[in-house]
Amino acid sequence: MNAELVSSELDSGPSWSRPSLAEASDDLPSWWNHPPCRLAVGQASRSQEGAARAFGSVPGSVRRARDFAASVLEEWGAEGVQEDVRLIVSELVGNSCRHAVAGEGDPAGVPVVVELRRLGERGGILCMVADESAKAPVKMDAHHFAESGRGLGLVAAFSREWGWNPLGRGGKVVWAVCGGED
Numbered sequence: 001m002n003a004e005l006v007s008s009e010l011d012s013g014p015s016w017s018r019p020s021l022a023e024a025s026d027d028l029p030s031w032w033n034h035p036p037c038r039l040a041v042g043q044a045s046r047s048q049e050g051a052a053r054a055f056g057s058v059p060g061s062v063r064r065a066r067d068f069a070a071s072v073l074e075e076w077g078a079e080g081v082q083e084d085v086r087l088i089v090s091e092l093v094g095n096s097c098r099h100a101v102a103g104e105g106d107p108a109g110v111p112v113v114v115e116l117r118r119l120g121e122r123g124g125i126l127c128m129v130a131d132e133s134a135k136a137p138v139k140m141d142a143h144h145f146a147e148s149g150r151g152l153g154l155v156a157a158f159s160r161e162w163g164w165n166p167l168g169r170g171g172k173v174v175w176a177v178c179g180g181e182d
Helices: 028-033 060-076 079-099 151-158
Strands: 044-046 050-056 111-118 125-131 161-166 172-178
Touching (some): 060 079, 060 111, 060 125, 079 125, 079 151
Antiparallel strands (some): 044 050, 050 111, 125 172
C-alpha cells in the first residue's frame, strides 16, 4: 500500500460492519491485562503464543523495538505481516517515547513495552505497545506538508483493526491487529 494515498480524514475507518475482534472474541479482553506490560526496561518474556520486551523511552528504542518485532515474526514464520508490523511498532513506540514520559525523570528508565501475540484460530498477529501514560492517543488530521501527525493514520491503514485501552494499574496499551482472516 502506498502510504501517500492513505486518507487523512479523522473519521476514516473500516468500511465494513463486522464486529471488532475485541467485541467478537472472549479471549481478547485479556490483552491489556497481561503481566508482560509490567516488564522493566531491558526485560523480555516469551511463550508459545507471544513475546514481549521493554525498551527505554528514548529515540534509539524505536529501531530496537522494530528489529525485535521483525525477529519474532521471522521465528514464527509470519513474514507476510512483517513490514506492516515493523511500521506499526515504529509509529507506536515513537509516540510513546515522545508523549508518554511525564515529569523530569530519566526517559531511559521509563519502560515502553512491545508485545506480539499470535491470534490462534483467527490467524494474524496482535501488536501491543504499553506505556505509563494514561493520556489517550489522538489521531490527527495532518496537513499534506506537515512533518508529523500521520502516525495513527498509518497504523489504521496498515492494520486490520486498532485501538487503545487504559491499564488498570495506570498507563495504557495501544494495539493493532495485522493479517489473519477478514
